[in-house]
Amino acid sequence: MPVASDVSGLASDDDVEGEGLPINELFYSLQGEGKLAGVPSVFIRTSGCNLRCWFCDSYHTSWEPTGAWLSIDDIVDEVRGYENTDHVVLTGGEPMIHEQSVRLLDELAEYGYHTTVETNGTVYRDAAIDLASISPKLSSSTPIPTRDPKGDGEWEMRHEKRRINLEALANLIDEYDSQLKFVVTDPDDLSEIDELFDQIREEADTSVANDDVLLMPEGMTREELDEKRNDVAELAIERGYRYTPRLHVDLWNDEPGT
Secondary structure, three states: OEOOOEOHHHOOOOOEOOOOEEEEEEEEEEOOOOOOOOOEEEEEEEOOOOOOOOOOOOHHHOOOOEOEEEOHHHHHHHHHOOOOOOEEEEEOOOHHHEOHHHHHHHHHHHOOOEEEEEEOOOOOOOOOOOEEEEOOOOHHHOOOHHHOOOOOOOOHHHHHHHOOOHHHHHHHHHHOOEEEEEEEOOOOHHHHHHHHHHHHHHHOOOOOOHHHEEEEEOOOOHHHHHHHHHHHHHHHHHHOOEEOOOHHHHHHOOOOOO
16 A cells, blocks of 8 residues: 655654654565564555665655555554565564654554554554564664765755664663664675674673674665675674565565665
8 A cells, every 4th residue: 555645744854743654655565674584474664764874775755755644543444455475574674763653552552463663663652562573773884975875965964863762672682582684785894883783782681692793785675685695694694693685676676665
């Protein structure tokens, strides 16, 4: 169910309140990444984000937000229409900037759904989350002028200042079953991942194992993944981290709603 009416007012909001949620698309597919890769799931993609990764694979939830406001009841009804899975993935954009995401997750839990939240780890909320899939953004994600999709440099400093919130990361790890998923653009990212992982371990009360860290090659097409996946897999082996594919890209390339 792709929806495309304008929600551009979300372009720079950090904490969005109001009735319902701005939904960019809602669809049924396979989870493509992480510990549950391959599991049939309903995906709820919210619009709006507090960061602007230059390589964002959901451009129309961040750089140019689109979608339609749907009530929580309508979203839950749509999810319940898919009868072949008990798994729901709330993603974005950044779903945790929306206060109403908590109500949605709580209602899904009442119906017995397993919920995964895909988050950049900058916002913590108390909600019914079964798996927090946390993807902290590295310095390589910052939209410097040479790779800013809009070319205006508006988001470079804002993104860099916001991209890591150690307190929120620790709270997410302490309160929920979690995975740390890093997009690797270049082997040089590994020293930053190692350093951030050490900081998270110091900040969180919960023990985090090496194989809770997932390395994922950056790329929105099969061709882009082909160039990087073997190198990223070797880096995972070296560190004892886990490699995660981008199954949906391997299967459907960059087709929307997958």
